[in-house]
Amino acid sequence: MSSSPVRIAVAGALGRMGKAVAATLEGRADATTVARFDRPGAEDEGLVALESALAGAQAIIDFTIPEASVALAETIAAAGGGIALIIGSTGFNAEQDARLAKAAESVTIVRSGNFSLGVNMLMGLVRQAATALPASDWDIEVFEAHHKRKIDAPSGTALMLGQAAAEGRGVVLSEVEDRARDGVTGARTEGAIGFSVVRGGGIIGEHSVIFAGESESLTISHSAIDRGLFARGAVAAAVWAQGKAPGIYDMQQVLGFRGI
Numbered sequence: 221m222s223s224s225p226v227r228i229a230v231a232g233a234l235g236r237m238g239k240a241v242a243a244t245l246e247g248r249a250d251a252t253t254v255a256r257f258d259r260p261g262a263e264d265e266g267l268v269a270l271e272s273a274l275a276g277a278q279a280i281i282d283f284t285i286p287e288a289s290v291a292l293a294e295t296i297a298a299a300g301g302g303i304a305l306i307i308g309s310t311g312f313n314a315e316q317d318a319r320l321a322k323a324a325e326s327v328t329i330v331r332s333g334n335f336s337l338g339v340n341m342l343m344g345l346v347r348q349a350a351t352a353l354p355a356s357d358w359d360i361e362v363f364e365a366h367h368k369r370k371i372d373a374p375s376g377t378a379l380m381l382g383q384a385a386a387e388g389r390g391v392v393l394s395e396v397e398d399r400a401r402d403g404v405t406g407a408r409t410e411g412a413i414g415f416s417v418v419r420g421g422g423i424i425g426e427h428s429v430i431f432a433g434e435s436e437s438l439t440i441s442h443s444a445i446d447r448g449l450f451a452r453g454a455v456a457a458a459v460w461a462q463g464k465a466p467g468i469y470d471m472q473q474v475l476g477f478r479g480i
């Protein structure tokens with residue numbers, strides 16, 4: 221017996237991902253668009269105000285900016301929860317993370333810097349390789365490349381991959397990360413996890429984790445070929461989140477990958 225499609229409101233509807241989510245929802249049996257909204261004052265055919273989006277939705281898919289995502293979570297919390305919030309925005313600071321955790325006491329949130337199956341699989345592989353390859357012999361570098369309009373760096377995905385590597389090594393990422401190199405940097409610090417970033421053109425999303433030894437190197441990579449990939453993952457998360465208790469979940473849980 222088929223159940224009713226999950227009613228989804230699309231935040232940031234005029235953005236690249238908002239459009240990809242709306243396009244993905246067309247023709248789906250398990251989920252449907254009930255509202256599209258963007259920044260207050262944004263004008264476009266079919267856009268509604270946040271209040272009316274909240275009124276009819278069972279889930280909101282949000283690819284906007286961190287401050288907007290946090291405000292949305294707090295608005296849903298103030299209304300007593302009941303709407304699942306799927307957050308794809310990246311570039312949060314510690315204060316915004318803490319506000320999100322507070323809102324999640326009454327809101328079901330799925331949050332991921334990357335909703336693709338491949339990247340979430342990659343995280344497990346990176347954790348495994350980082351566990352097996354000792355820091356004394358293997359240097360870890362995370363590389364990412366994105367389109368020229370992206371406003372945050374390193375990407376949310378690169379940070380997730382760095383976190384997976386740190387977990388594999390049993391270290392705290394913030395204590396070993398090396399995010400910027402320029403000029404006379406000195407030799408590489410043993411155990412550092414380095415990040416490098418390219419921005420240009422229309423690159424959708426490239427990520428690699430390089431394990432560099434003296435005589436060999438191992439590179440594990442993921443390429444996103446179209447944005448619909450992320451949109452489909454976010455819709456799957458919105459369907460999965462129905463009936464889940466308040467809290468912050470990730471895409472590994474949606475995909476059943478925990479422990480890989």
Ligand SMILES: NC(=O)C1=CN([C@@H]2O[C@H](COP(=O)(O)OP(=O)(O)OC[C@H]3O[C@@H](n4cnc5c(N)ncnc54)[C@H](OP(=O)(O)O)[C@@H]3O)[C@@H](O)[C@H]2O)C=CC1
Pocket residue numbers: 231232233234235236237238257258259260283284285286288307308309310311332333334335336376450
């Ligand atoms: N997790 C994942 O799998 C993925 C995550 N992302 C992340 O998603 C985010 C958005 O990416 P992208 O779509 O490319 O960016 P865009 O800039 O194209 O879209 C963001 C949209 O959100 C709008 N917006 C800003 N503030 C608000 C608000 N308060 N309420 C509602 N809408 C608002 C923007 O309006 P305006 O233009 O006027 O500012 C814009 O239309 C980024 O953080 C990106 O890193 C992207 C792809 C995949």
Ligand SMILES: O=C(O)C1=N[C@H](C(=O)O)C[C@H](O)C1
Pocket residue numbers: 310333334366367370374375376377378424425426444
């Ligand atoms: O801004 C983007 O476009 C993307 N952002 C996400 C990130 O920061 O990791 C995911 C994806 O790579 C595309």
